[in-house]
Amino acid sequence: MEEITALLKQKGLKVTPQRLAILNFLMNTKEHPTAETIYKKLVSDFPTMSLATVYKTLEVLKETGLIQELNVGEGSFRYDAKTSPHPHLVCISCGKVEDMDENMFKDLLQEVQKYTDYKLVEQRLYFYGYCPACQKKMNN
Structure with missing residues (x-):
């Protein structure tokens, strides 16, 4: 978590428990989850977190280059913490x-x-x- 905290601070982002949890989840999964999947995985640990918070956090993480958004032709986007170009x-x-x-x-x-x-x-x-x-x- 210290590494993730440092990454967020390096990008000038406020460190919140939700941002830590979402980025930690993405960095430690081989899945390429949707926002809804992330929300479902984390809501039991963060019962006050809304799906809107997940979407807003993903957008901020994407804009700062900490994650990438994938459009694989479904109705929703997928997210990946591996940001180097890869197929x-x-x-x-x-x-x-x-x-x-x-x-x-x-x-x-x-x-x-x-x-x-x-x-x-x-x-x-x-x-x-x-x-x-x-x-x-x-x-x-």
């Missing part, structure tokens, strides 16, 4: 979102820039398919 795998059956090794495509930005007139500043890469668990269900 994601998305299961079109269960909705699971997983990180891929960023080294797989480390030269992709430079390669695309070679073939376009764009000055590229970021990349977001999503692959869609069926996770191993859903494949197994489909084959049974």
Whole structure:
């Protein structure tokens, strides 16, 4: 928690129990949860916290670069504390979102820039398919 407190202070943010809890949750999960999922996981520990507080906190954390917002084509966004550019795998059956090794495509930005007139500043890469668990269900 000291590391998270230091991160918030470094970004000039007020350290609140809710911000600590939300950032801690995101930094310690491999899931890419929605705001609603985060709220449901934390509300028992923070009964006075509202869903609106979660949304506002996520927006502040996103604006300061502490988390990234993912749009994988669902009705709501997902959130990830791993902010370095990296591709994601998305299961079109269960909705699971997983990180891929960023080294797989480390030269992709430079390669695309070679073939376009764009000055590229970021990349977001999503692959869609069926996770191993859903494949197994489909084959049974």
